[in-house]
Amino acid sequence: MRFPLTLAKISFLIKKYQFSLNLPDGKRQMTEVLIIGGGVIGLSIARQLHKKGVRQITILERGRTGGEASGAAAGMLAAQAETNEADDFFYLCHDSNRLYPNFARELFDETGVDIELETSGTLYLAFTDSDEREIRHRFDWQRAAKLSVEHLSAENVRKLEPFVSPEVREALFFPNDWQVENRKLLAALQKYAALNQIEIIENAAVERLIIKNGKIVGAATANQTYAAETVVLATGAWTSLIKADGFSLPQVKPVRGQMICFQTAKRLFQRVIYSPRGYLVPRLDGRILIGATVEEVGFDKNTTASGTEFLRETALEIAPSLVNLSIADKWAGLRPFAADGLPVLGAFPEIENLFAATAHYRNGILLAPVTAEIMADKIVGKIESKYLKAFGPRRFQTAKAV
Ligand SMILES: Cc1cc2nc3c(=O)[nH]c(=O)nc-3n(C[C@H](O)[C@H](O)[C@H](O)COP(=O)(O)OP(=O)(O)OC[C@H]3O[C@@H](n4cnc5c(N)ncnc54)[C@H](O)[C@@H]3O)c2cc1C
Incomplete structure (x- = not known):
């Protein structure tokens, strides 16, 4: 029996066609998720999205992958030494710490790289x-x-x-406060990307986001446009430098x-x-x-x-x-x-399919596994972690309006 082509099917076929299309004039083929920033946060999110079944992932990195804060860090997983009260931020750190033994084990199985998780306190x-x-x-x-x-x-x-x-x-x-060798962690995440066709493009500095009719459709460097269904800003200290057609990005x-x-x-x-x-x-x-x-x-x-x-x-x-x-x-x-010293995680309510995972300040190595889980759950499964409410990108505006 033949089924008629439903609208959903037609839209799926169009997307499939776009994915395999090489566009002329400095435009590249469409990717499903474009991650801007190849630090520990961008790389961890890419891995988690891939584990959840996303197959078209591109990371754009303005310099060298892992060459900024993530490579400079000390690798401490210091949920208790770095926090001052039992608030949402502490529990975010604590939850991420708990994920580390499994994160380290899985990365070793997936890549053969030992990230030297040390649990001696x-x-x-x-x-x-x-x-x-x-x-x-x-x-x-x-x-x-x-x-x-x-x-x-x-x-x-x-x-x-x-x-x-x-x-x-x-x-x-x-x-329960531990350490990892953060440069080995970066090497493991890069290897995971290489083994799983996650595309990493270095020396590609995004200058502006492309937004049409309230939806993100891609990002542009000085000489190339990258079309994407979904864009994640994992741009660390450089987040506020990206232009976004009159739309304001969080101040970092x-x-x-x-x-x-x-x-x-x-x-x-x-x-x-x-x-x-x-x-x-x-x-x-x-x-x-x-x-x-x-x-x-x-x-x-x-x-x-x-x-x-x-x-x-x-x-x-x-x-x-x-x-x-x-x-x-x-x-x-x-x-x-960020202005309140806390991470900025989640969707921008006014722009469809644009997400931020930035401003991890002193704890981005510690927070990488939990950030990756929260963001991948949100992007793929539309699951709202309680932390997205606490650390959403628009919390600063809300505070002003009150
Ligand atoms: C000295 C020091 C010690 C630290 N020690 C610890 C520690 O012990 N434990 C801990 O948990 N955390 C520590 N941190 C904090 C931790 O390093 C950061 O929170 C974490 O690395 C942030 O990760 P990220 O991926 O967001 O940022 P980054 O590693 O900075 O990555 C962001 C990436 O985005 C790229 N990018 C930015 N803009 C663009 C653009 N427009 N186009 C393309 N690419 C772009 C950048 O080039 C960069 O590679 C330390 C930090 C420092 C500096």
């Missing part, structure tokens, strides 16, 4: 009266929220980590973070160690990363002598025995910061 040290007040406040709200947190005496800190300064007064231990500004790195032959520390002034992240290969400055200097990614000195002092306060090590490497990256 995090120490948070106090050296001064004000540090002690800070950690006691943190201990109290986390205990009230029924989180795993332990109070340690100075003696017990030094039993765990013998190279920590004898000046330490007390500490908190967060068994860059906040520079400088890092330094020591190299040791043998691993000296077993876990991430914070103080209220900075942190030390020991990698498996003997590197010790020290971070990070917090500076509003626009899009300047240079390191500075004063930044380096501050980080060296931070390291020596935590572990004076590092004094004779020379700095093996240093770099800086730009954290994406």
